Amino acid sequence: MTARINRDTKLCMSLSGRPGNFGTRFQNHLYETLGLDFVYKAFTTQDIEGAVRGIRALGIRGCAISMPFKEAVIPLIDALDPSADSIGAVNTIVNDDGHLTGYNTDYLAVVALMRRHEVPTDIRWALAGAGGMAKAVASALVDYGYTNGTIVARNADKRAALADRLGLAHAAETPGDGGMIINATPIGMAGGAEAEALSFPMKAIEHAAIVFDVVAIPTETPLIRAARAAGRRIITGDEVLVLQGREQFVLYTGVQPDDEAVKTAAQVALAP
CATH class of the missing domain: 3.40.50.720 (NAD(P)-binding Rossmann-like Domain)
Incomplete structure (x- = not known):
């Protein structure tokens, strides 16, 4: 279990027109279960360009992208993984020392x-x-x-x-x-x-x-x-949500969680 947030804690986030709780609960549960020094927070914005500049400038490790920003972020980042390039839509940004790459885990x-x-x-x-x-x-x-x-x-x-x-x-x-x-x-x-x-x-x-x-x-x-x-x-859509969330977790942390940890995180995330 991560002791507490500190100056070395890596931040991951999401940007959505209507933020929900799934990503926050899912990712943070896995961070805690696996003892990773990460924290995840959901945001919305009226300034997508400013938000993406913030990801780069503040060293935010990763960002999930939801409607209505999946296409709008493309000209604001540095590279596209083939999963996003062939589609023309991004749902995940990974920040490697200021270089932002877009993926599509959907x-x-x-x-x-x-x-x-x-x-x-x-x-x-x-x-x-x-x-x-x-x-x-x-x-x-x-x-x-x-x-x-x-x-x-x-x-x-x-x-x-x-x-x-x-x-x-x-x-x-x-x-x-x-x-x-x-x-x-x-x-x-x-x-x-x-x-x-x-x-x-x-x-x-x-x-x-x-x-x-x-x-x-x-x-x-x-x-x-x-x-x-x-x-x-x-x-059902929750099946998509869990699978794509797992892929995002791996992209952010480099850690592959086991099936049982993912199942438990999904139950926590989908609870009322």
């Missing part, structure tokens, strides 16, 4: 989840969203052989840009032909303007084989509740 988490749930690569899928998280999910799927997909979004230019870059179809409405549907929008997120809304119509949910909601808080989003009631296979 991408890595999605790949791991497809393998864990044994989702066949020939499945048809439709993804709602065209922002930073949608880019991570779609890019991960395509890079690992899931090429039979459709990007669904109201903004025609954004959905076309993402779909064309990855060789996918795009549409304003969800194709109702089964397969896997994936929500990568903020719809259903606790505290959001559409917290009680469904990200897909009921017809699409009832015809889907697998329903995947990237929204992690709450775990039981309206989409997941509807899919569960309809007897669909589900993949």
Whole structure:
């Protein structure tokens, strides 16, 4: 157990439009369990350029990046890991002596989840969203052989840009032909303007084989509740959250926590 914060304690942080408690609880629990001299704190900002300058100037070791900053930070940092470069979205910054590198651990988490749930690569899928998280999910799927997909979004230019870059179809409405549907929008997120809304119509949910909601808080989003009631296979956003948080922890500390430590940290982080 770390004795107390001192002048040598390394600081990690997050930047989000709506800060939550998951990252703070998850990371700090692992620091304490493994006896690491780190501390983690969540922040929001109206000045993303100033915040990134602060990461560099103050020697902050790492920073998780959430909506709406995943694309805005790219011109402010020094390098992109391939996981972020191919997507055009960053969810993690690592500071090595003032050199800031952007990663995307959401991408890595999605790949791991497809393998864990044994989702066949020939499945048809439709993804709602065209922002930073949608880019991570779609890019991960395509890079690992899931090429039979459709990007669904109201903004025609954004959905076309993402779909064309990855060789996918795009549409304003969800194709109702089964397969896997994936929500990568903020719809259903606790505290959001559409917290009680469904990200897909009921017809699409009832015809889907697998329903995947990237929204992690709450775990039981309206989409997941509807899919569960309809007897669909589900993949929940907290699975993404835990896997990507583990990857961030390793990037910040260089330490690989064991599965039991991660499971306990996730339970602590997701507790009410």
